[in-house]
Amino acid sequence: MEQLLLPIIVTFYSFSGLLLGGIVGLATRRIMEKQIFRLYALCGGILLGLLLIEIIPETFSSYEIIGPLLGIASGILIMRLMDYYCHHVMLHNNNQPAQQTFLFLSFAIFIHNLPSGFALGTAFTAQHEATLSFLLAIIIHHIPEGLTLIISFLFTRHQYLSFILIIFLLSITLGLSTAFGMVINSKAIHLPGLIMGSAIGSLGYVTVHEMLWKAKKNLSLLSFLSWTFVGCLLIIIFIPFISHH
Numbered sequence: 001m002e003q004l005l006l007p008i009i010v011t012f013y014s015f016s017g018l019l020l021g022g023i024v025g026l027a028t029r030r031i032m033e034k035q036i037f038r039l040y041a042l043c044g045g046i047l048l049g050l051l052l053i054e055i056i057p058e059t060f061s062s063y064e065i066i067g068p069l070l071g072i073a074s075g076i077l078i079m080r081l082m083d084y085y086c087h088h089v090m091l092h093n094n095n096q097p098a099q100q101t102f103l104f105l106s107f108a109i110f111i112h113n114l115p116s117g118f119a120l121g122t123a124f125t126a127q128h129e130a131t132l133s134f135l136l137a138i139i140i141h142h143i144p145e146g147l148t149l150i151i152s153f154l155f156t157r158h159q160y161l162s163f164i165l166i167i168f169l170l171s172i173t174l175g176l177s178t179a180f181g182m183v184i185n186s187k188a189i190h191l192p193g194l195i196m197g198s199a200i201g202s203l204g205y206v207t208v209h210e211m212l213w214k215a216k217k218n219l220s221l222l223s224f225l226s227w228t229f230v231g232c233l234l235i236i237i238f239i240p241f242i243s244h245h
Helices: 002-031 036-062 066-089 096-126 128-154 160-184 190-218 221-244
Strands: none
Touching (some): 002 160, 036 128, 036 221, 066 190, 096 128, 096 190
């Protein structure tokens, strides 16, 4: 029963965190309605902070270096192939740049959820008493991801129901990978490192290419650095809560 219950709880908590981030993003958008590139700089700073302060150090301290390095290379390669597809097949779509950013970010979070769920599943089988705190950390961790998702989604002109569906599917991915981690446990020890590396590569590509670079080209240097710093600062504030749990 526990093997079924935990993935359901993880899915619900993940969805709640992404939805909360989306609500925060909607409030931010109303305040800064036409400031898309400032929002890109802000969200790029949030993702950059997540990568540099939490995800990259944790990955390379937890897994042998070869797995994450191979994963990073594969993640960047996959995003480049998707980039090529979006530019050469979707050119007739007027909303293509915004849709591409949202597509890339959704895919990057999808890849990131695989090792996160796997780690949660294996941790649950080894240390049951830590599970509740870990679940709370999942909510906190998904808030900035939901924020960046909703901001890129707002400029695609799709219905909000589509956003709800996407974050629900992303949450199911985390739940299913949690179930997989509970079943496999530590028998495939190198797999999480490889997948985590691909998450770093894909998230890094989205952060630099789809958000920070676009913001840099359309903002003054001072404005770009200021908004990016604010995004990083938000993560610096969040990290103690994540680390505590």
